[in-house]
Amino acid sequence: MSDVKISAADVKKLRDATGSGMMDCKKALTESGGDFDGAIEYLRKKGQKMAGKRADREAKEGVVIALTSDNKEKGIVVRLGCETDFVAKNEDFVNMAKEFANIALENMPASVEDLNALPYKDGLTIAKKIEEYTGVIGEKIEISKYANLEANGGQVVPYIHMGYRAGVIVAMNKDNADFTDAGKDVAMQVAAMRPLALDKGNVDPSIVEKEIEIGKDIARQEGKPEAIIEKIAMGKLNKFYKDNTLMNQQFVKDSSMTVASYLQSKDKDLTITNFKHIELG
Secondary structure, three states: OOOOOOOHHHHHHHHHHHOOOHHHHHHHHHHOOOOHHHHHHHHHHHHHHHHHHOOOOOOOEEEEEEEEOOOOOEEEEEEEEEOOHHHHOOHHHHHHHHHHHHHHHHHOOOOHHHHHOOEOOOOOEHHHHHHHHHHHHOOOOEEEEEEEEEOOOOEEEEEEEOOOOEEEEEEEOOOOHHHHHHHHHHHHHHHHHOOOEOOHHHOOHHHHHHHHHHHHHHHHHOOOOHHHHHHHHHHHHHHHHHHHEHHHOEEOOEEEEEHHHHHHHHOOOOOEEEEEEEEOO
């Protein structure tokens, strides 16, 4: 260990640069003989070691950030996970998640892996920054989910639900600013009702097949005649669509309308073309 004297100013400078605790910064400077870059490298290696130790932990807490560009032509939603609610409420953690979200919005990567590979700052990728911050926080941290949308002539509207616990982006087919509030209403609907798909035609065929078979089994168990089993199953399938597809759900703000009819009340041609929903857990 070096006998070099470490000043409080040096410790503060390293803390400001890395976010690490005062004692960790002092130790890093001591171990590196007072070399600032060496101390940063020491802390990064500590983060790598910590990340390896906690790789099998679950990061179910965290924050979800939804953002759109100023012109509303594109949007992203990203989940930065951690292990505890205490860390999730840390201002530095939330701000880092916002920085990652802005990088995602600027670059529109295709996947979580591509997002992690993007440059952050100070020569680090996002993945390396997460490793470094793992050493600071002492918990597993990861970008666990990410999605994006482009408007294609319409607009993308974001919504963040319940203190960053869920995020939604919806793409509308019209870019008129008068419809932005309607888009937010629908994004809130997605967060509250968790639809599986946009409309009937967007449901995975394997799910449709499974629901039909479930409907038939229930009808048979109830002793219904075989001649009407298929009809009963299709009726249950239609109920499934009403509960689980966005455009057919009852609108939460006015149960007399579906989401589709709510949008049509704003403009006869207004619709949602896609949505993405990410939540914690």
